[in-house]
Amino acid sequence: MSSVFSVPSGVRRNGWRGRTRIAGLVAAALVAAAVVPTALHLRSAGAAEYPGPGAVSGNVAVHDPSMVKGPDGTYLLAATAPGIALRTSTDRTKFTYTGLAFPNGTATWTDEYTGTSNGNLWAPDLSYQNGKYYLYYSASSFGKNKSAIFLATSTTGKPGSWTNQGKIYSTTTSSDHNAIDPNLVIDRSGKWYLSLGSFWTGIKMIELNPTTGKRISSSSTVSSIARRSGSTAIEAPAVIYHAGYYYLFTSWDACCQGTSSTYKIMVGRSKTITGPYKDRPGTLLTAGGGTQILGTHGTIVGPGGQSVIQDGDGDVLVYHYYDGADNGVAKLGINRLTWDSSNWPAVS
Known part of the structure; x- marks a missing residue:
């Protein structure tokens, strides 16, 4: 194995199919390299027109990546x-593995939800607010919607410097949705919200207290902002604001099956942060709408697990994909987002 395999990123479970979600490359590299084309949906570009990922190097064995630019200009990726x-x-191109947020992978407070000692923590969300880094992440186990989202903070972002701030939101076996895949978004008025969820009944949003970063009230509204018709395979919300709209990016279909993955990235938008979100033709995202902006093309298979960073030189899509030219290895994808005259995004 090459040096990018040196630190496995762990394993994540997919609550819909009960499939293993591979965070690193070790299991992905064992998958056969036959590329399975993604089924197409409404989209802003044909699959043949999708650009390849931008050039990255170093330790790029990632799954569910989230990236933020710190006050010193260094990018931190979780x-x-x-x-x-x-x-x-330092340049959004070459990446160096620095370690674990929690030393030795120890996060005993999540064991109740992962179902094992110091299990995998899924889909972290990074941001820099109030002079410190905020790290939201989720804990769950195979095929279960008994799940929880936690928060940790750090003034430096360095491994071992993170302080557990406790549980933010959780779901039980009787819940109709799943407390995973968190994403912090701050609206134009300064209110904090957390989008979350996957499978069961789709993507949800809750309001947070901007002072604590925690849920504003245990009885506050849980809004539904996206849901598929006839399928539960929607996850990984990421929300940004651009030109008068909030844009909700999600991942659809099957992740973590190497070159058999059918993940793809979809988008919709809304004038208000809690919706209603609609796709380009005007279908509500809560009624199965979604406009595809990236899917399988050539040897780039199953792109998804995305986040979006609004950097000084523009908006950047960060995601993972499976490399059909490298035995299905999961790798980091980074592309710019461009905006057309109607303010719909495209990958460039």
Whole structure:
């Protein structure tokens, strides 16, 4: 194995199919390299027109990546793993593995939800607010919607520097949705919200207290912002604001099956942060709408698990994909987002 395999990123479970979600490359590399084309949906570009990922190097063995630019200009990237795997970059191109947010992968407070000692922590969400880094992440186990989202903070972002701030939101076996895949978004008035969820009844949103980063009230509204018709395979919300709209990016279909993955990235938008979100033709995202902006093309298979960073030089889509030219290895994808005259995004 090459050096990018040196630190496995762990394993994540997919609650819909009960499939293993592979955070690192070790299991993905064992998958046969036959590329399975993604089924197409409404989209802004044909699959043949999708660009390849931008050039990245170094330790790019990631799954469910989230990236933020710190006050010193260094990029910090977090990915699914026991203890949350961290990487840094000075140029958004070359990435160096630096360690785990929680030393030795120890996060005993999540064991109730992972079902094992110091299990994998899924889909971290990074941001820099109030002079410190905020790290939201989820804990769950195979095929279960008994799940929880937690928060940790750090003034430096370095491995071992993170302080557990406790549980933010949880679901039980009787819940109709799943407390995973968190994403912090702050609206134009300064209110904090957390989008979350996957499978069962789709993507949800809750309001947070901007002082604590925790849920504003245990009885506050849980809004539904996206749901598929005839399928529960929707997850990984990421919300940004652009030109008068909030844009909701989600991943659809099957993740974590190497080159058999059918993940794809969809988008819709709304004038208000809690919806209603609609796709380009005007279908509500709560009624199965979604406009595809990236899917399988060539040897780039199953892109998804995305986040979006609004950087000084524009908006950037960060995601993982499976490399059909490298035995299905899961790798980091980074592309710019461009905006057309109607303010719909495209990958460039």
